Amino acid sequence: MxxxxxxxxxxxxxxxxxxxxxxxxxxxxxxxxxxxxxxxxxxxxxxxxxxxxxxxxxxxxxxxxxxxxxxxxxxxxxxxxxxxxxxxxxxxxxxxxxxxxxxxxxxxxxxxxxxxxxxxxxxxxxxxxxxxxxxxxxxxxxxxxxxxVHAAATADPANALVILGHSRKTSFDDYLALSKRLHERGMDYRRMGAAAIDLVRVAEGAADLYYERHLNAWDMLAGALIAEEAGAMVAMPPVERLLAQGGPVIAHSPGLADEFAFILDIEGLAPANR
The missing domain is CATH 3.30.540.10 (Fructose-1,6-Bisphosphatase, subunit A, domain 1)
Known part of the structure; x- marks a missing residue:
């Protein structure tokens, strides 16, 4: 520091x-x-x-x-x-x-x-x-x-609630394909339209995943830190890159890491924290 x-x-x-x-x-x-x-x-x-x-x-x-x-x-x-x-x-x-x-x-x-x-x-x-x-x-x-506040201890995908964001800067077909994949795994999902609030829902254990393919830095940085400090697994590009051009963010309950690993692959991100 x-x-x-x-x-x-x-x-x-x-x-x-x-x-x-x-x-x-x-x-x-x-x-x-x-x-x-x-x-x-x-x-x-x-x-x-x-x-x-x-x-x-x-x-x-x-x-x-x-x-x-x-x-x-x-x-x-x-x-x-x-x-x-x-x-x-x-x-x-x-x-x-x-x-x-x-x-x-x-x-x-x-x-x-x-x-x-x-x-x-x-x-x-x-x-x-x-x-x-x-x-x-x-x-x-x-x-x-x-x-x-603490991230949820959910381990069974059939009990998971996920929140997905979508930007018109990214493919809606990809968003639909992801929604379908999560639905087929038994997960319930929402789209709420406010990334900072969606991220703190993961932090307090009300949701098990928040993912959006493109956000600006001011939309995500505060909520991502709160989710991380609550014990959620959080992955996103380096902060300097986000400040310059935005990017994706993934935050999820640690017990569902295997379920959501494919999203890290989609974004080309390193495994989440913790």
Whole structure:
């Protein structure tokens, strides 16, 4: 780790990020409740990429609050962009699950990761469904509103529940083939539309797999660390590559490693952690 960031500095950032995620998450939920869906200014920016007034307000609030405490850190956000720097970098999705948010489906969240030297050291996710915050510091376990969470102990695929994401940047035929394969193994599956929340569902043991072939870094980094610290097996490309171009993420219950090994082969990734 960068010598400028000892354990005390990391804990201080985690505490502020938790408070910011909760505050901004609640403000964003309140803005949605108080707005008619037809009045939300939605612009089509491309494939599955919508920006709203709420997105911009939330990201600016997160940026201002984090950098007011840590002005030497750099910031990379879904809306405003930015680059990772030699110091630590905050990687933020102000509303992960924007389409869900617009339509009033509460499966969305706020994702805040802190990256140092190509490693995610802090992950914080506000879960709008439950109005709770998940967080992890590398090496310190995973928590939901301060209480430890753990990946499921599922070992029988017939008892597994999986969540699959799909980007229009990837093949829908491949997605269907994967869904069919999992179905034939007896697994139940969902597609929910918010990667950060899907990853914390694996972390807390509510789901046994989350997999998506292409995500941006701000969608996945916080949730991936939380899942890993909860004991899930997590595989993804190097963080610097994800920051530059995005990529796949796989997180699953450790007892189902053999079941999901073929996904690692599809993506050409090394075996997951642990």
């Amino acid at each position: 960068n010598s400028a960031f000892d354990a005390t500095a990391i804990r201080a950032r985690a505490q502020i990020a938790i408070a910011v995620a909760l505050e901004v998450g609640r403000e964003t939920a309140r803005f949605r409740r108080d707005s008619n869906s037809g009045t939300l200014a939605v612009e089509n920016k491309g494939l599955q990429d919508f920006v709203t007034v709420a997105d911009r307000k939330a990201e600016q609030a997160i940026r201002d609050r984090l950098l007011s405490h840590f002005p030497d850190d750099t910031f990379m956000g879904e809306e405003s962009g930015g680059q990772s720097g030699g110091t630590g970098t905050w990687v933020v999705d102000p509303i992960d699950g924007t389409t869900n948010y617009i339509r009033g489906f509460s499966h969305w969240g706020v994702s805040i990761a802190f990256v140092i030297d190509g490693r995610v050291e802090i992950g914080v996710v506000y879960d709008a469904t439950e109005d709770k915050v998940f967080h992890a510091i590398r090496g310190g376990g995973a928590f939901k509103d301060g209480r430890p």
